[in-house]
Amino acid sequence: MRFRGGLDQPPKRAAAGARPPARVTRPGARTGADGTMVRVTAGTRSSISPYAVFDRTSWRALAAGSQLPLDEAELRSLATFGDRIDLDEVATVYLPLARLLSLHVTASRRLWAAQSEFLGDSTDKVPFVIAVAGSVAVGKSTTARLLQTLLAATPDAPRVDLVTTDGFLLPNATLEARGLLGRKGFPESYDRRALLKFLADVKSGREEVFAPVYDHQAYDIVPEARQAVDRPDILVVEGLNVLQAGRRADGTAPEVFLSDFFDFSVYVDASEADIQRWYVERFLALRRTAFRDTTAYFHRFADLTDDQARETALGIWAAVNGPNLRSNIAPTRSRARLVLQKAADHSVRRVLLRKL
Ligand SMILES: Nc1ncnc2c1ncn2[C@@H]1O[C@H](COP(=O)(O)OP(=O)(O)O)[C@@H](O)[C@H]1O
Numbered sequence: 001m002r003f004r005g006g007l008d009q010p011p012k013r014a015a016a017g018a019r020p021p022a023r024v025t026r027p028g029a030r031t032g033a034d035g036t037m038v039r040v041t042a043g044t045r046s047s048i049s050p051y052a053v054f055d056r057t058s059w060r061a062l063a064a065g066s067q068l069p070l071d072e073a074e075l076r077s078l079a080t081f082g083d084r085i086d087l088d089e090v091a092t093v094y095l096p097l098a099r100l101l102s103l104h105v106t107a108s109r110r111l112w113a114a115q116s117e118f119l120g121d122s123t124d125k126v127p128f129v130i131a132v133a134g135s136v137a138v139g140k141s142t143t144a145r146l147l148q149t150l151l152a153a154t155p156d157a158p159r160v161d162l163v164t165t166d167g168f169l170l171p172n173a174t175l176e177a178r179g180l181l182g183r184k185g186f187p188e189s190y191d192r193r194a195l196l197k198f199l200a201d202v203k204s205g206r207e208e209v210f211a212p213v214y215d216h217q218a219y220d221i222v223p224e225a226r227q228a229v230d231r232p233d234i235l236v237v238e239g240l241n242v243l244q245a246g247r248r249a250d251g252t253a254p255e256v257f258l259s260d261f262f263d264f265s266v267y268v269d270a271s272e273a274d275i276q277r278w279y280v281e282r283f284l285a286l287r288r289t290a291f292r293d294t295t296a297y298f299h300r301f302a303d304l305t306d307d308q309a310r311e312t313a314l315g316i317w318a319a320v321n322g323p324n325l326r327s328n329i330a331p332t333r334s335r336a337r338l339v340l341q342k343a344a345d346h347s348v349r350r351v352l353l354r355k356l
């Protein structure tokens with residue numbers, strides 16, 4: 001199944017800047033940390049692209065010489081079930097990204113301090129918030145956890161918290177009452193007001209802000225469970241719909257958007273055909289592991305044959321996750337500051353960084 005227009009294509013404005021025959025390398029290509037030339041494809045002669053486009057080699061060179069602060073065992077504990085990733089991929093893709101983010105964090109702190117001095121205001125710094133968006137099964141969780149670990153290992157040793165937006169899903173009972181159980185992950189399945197308030201509180205420097213907690217095994221919100229966020233230096237917020245502009249029930253635009261609280265955003269991208277395959281593979285693997293647990297919501301799928309399980313997963317994809325990707329998630333890709341474009345084997349083949 002392939003998304004009309006091709007999800008494997010970069011966003012429209014980037015597409016113009018990324019088509020191979022017209023590619024040009026910026027004349028002022030600069031020198032990477034290891035002395036190699038960093039080729040930055042900045043656009044075409046005929047159009048302006050908002051993105052600087054990096055291939056793997058040029059992106060990796062940005063962090064050349066940096067030590068990886070994690071080993072294979074730690075990586076295995078971070079990587080999402082089914083997400084194929086190795087230390088070389090971390091060094092190639094995620095380490096340079098963490099370094100870029102670290103630059104942004106430092107610059108934002110300096111600006112905050114300078115502004116506080118200018119205003120004669122002694123308010124404490126507030127968390128730097130990074131959004132990680134993308135489809136179900138694209139590997140957002142691995143990306144978010146890796147960024148948390150890599151950022152925490154940067155020189156200032158910042159405290160980095162991670163929150164997933166699934167905690168803001170409405171409980172199953174509410175979804176059922178509203179006829180939304182088959183729309184889990186769609187914008188209307190979340191308590192968006194609570195999510196906005198949570199981020200507004202975090203960003204206003206409040207002590208101990210609480211996020212509700214979701215359990216994938218139970219497929220529901222955990223009653224009474226909460227995750228405390230207490231003025232970390234950096235907060236990573238991961239979820240399907242974090243870049244959505246959102247609408248009020250009457251169709252008017254709200255005054256505040258989630259994105260107002262983000263200092264940086266990353267969209268994890270891949271072709272729908274690949275993501276769907278990863279989803280089906282993960283479903284088949286979960287059937288042999290997590291679904292075995294008698295308390296798992298999906299336990300009834302534990303004894304399906306391979307063919308039945310494949311058919312079931314494809315059915316969920318066709319009914320829920322595919323339409324959500326096409327209607328609500330993919331359209332937000334161009335709002336991200338940075339896009340990680342994955343190939344069929346989960347490796348990132350290109351990085352698109354917004355210049356505008
Ligand atoms: N039915 C399930 N049972 C247990 N864990 C699951 C289930 N579905 C998804 N997960 C886990 O939940 C996390 C989030 O998954 P998902 O929303 O698909 O995002 P992504 O794959 O982009 O990280 C992943 O760690 C995934 O392995």
Ligand SMILES: CC(C)(COP(=O)(O)O)[C@@H](O)C(=O)NCCC(=O)O
Binds near residue numbers: 239
């Ligand atoms: C819980 C999710 C909606 C993801 O939530 P997120 O943290 O991205 O807000 C998703 O993983 C999910 O369970 N979707 C429902 C359809 C399915 O079972 O695949």
